[in-house]
Amino acid sequence: MPHILVVEDEPKISQLLTDYLKQSNHTVNQLFDGEHVTDWVQQHTPDLILLDVMLPVKDGLTICREIRQNSSVPIIMITAKVEEIDRLLGLELGADDYICKPFSPREVVARVKTVLRRVSPPEDERHESTDKTVLKLDESRYIATFHNANIELTAIEFNLLNLLASDPGRVFSRQQLIDNIYQDHRVVSERTVDSHIKKLRKKLCAANADEDVVHSVYSVGYKLVL
Structure with missing residues (x-):
């Protein structure tokens, strides 16, 4: 069973998350302040942390x-x-996802399962992913292949x-997209990014009309879901 560490200083919220995670066949430990979290993680190596x-x-x-x-x-x-x-999603921080309060415990469990599946997919999916790559990018020639x-x-x-x-699955804010794409630090509006994303989506959907892989996250940014 996946081992989850819940670090939450509100006991009722911590216990609620723990109960739902245990019902979904997760092993759970709880910490209620930040003093010893880093040392605890080094000693016990959980599979995921809710922080x-x-x-x-x-x-x-x-x-x-x-x-x-x-x-x-x-x-x-x-x-x-x-x-x-924006700080949570910063490249320098390293968080895999975020959840805003108030939240549904069921949503938290679903997000935990999604992240765990992304970092360690089931064995049959690993074989499938090695045999069939949906998206291929050739950086040297700027060639993209989607569904062949x-x-x-x-x-x-x-x-x-x-x-x-x-x-894939990580949400990039519009400002992060601007900073990483326009290396010359030119002034670019967020609407310009939205326009480029719209055109990119249209081209990807033309290759496979049944699959919209670029998802928008309201008021935050965009992510790729394959």
Whole structure:
């Protein structure tokens, strides 16, 4: 059974998450402040961490950075502060996903399963993924192949797709997309990014009309779901 560490200073919320996770066949441990989280993770190596941002003693953002220095364990951040989202999704932080309070416990369990499946898919899916690659990107020639169909992309569209494909399932904010695609630091509006994404989606859907793989996350940004 997957081993989940819940780090949440509100006992009722922590216990609610624990109960739902256990009902879904997860082993769960709880910590209620940030003081010893990093040491605990090194000693017990959980399969995933649910980590609240606002914690006593040491905050979740600091803990996430510390853990990332020597571990790639999946981390889902829990936050009640919408303004923290861009920081949670920052390339330098290393969180795998985030959940905003208030939340549904069922949604949390679903997100946990999704992240665990992404980092360690079932054995039969691993074999399938090695035999069939849905999306192929040739960076040297700026050629994209989706479901065995070649897609003609502009350099901006290719770079957008390449960045999204570097971490499927992760939400990239519009500002992160701008910063990574326009290396010359030109002033680019978020609407420009939306326009490029719209064209990219149209071309991908033309290759496979039944699959929209570029998903928008309201007020945050975009992610690639394969």
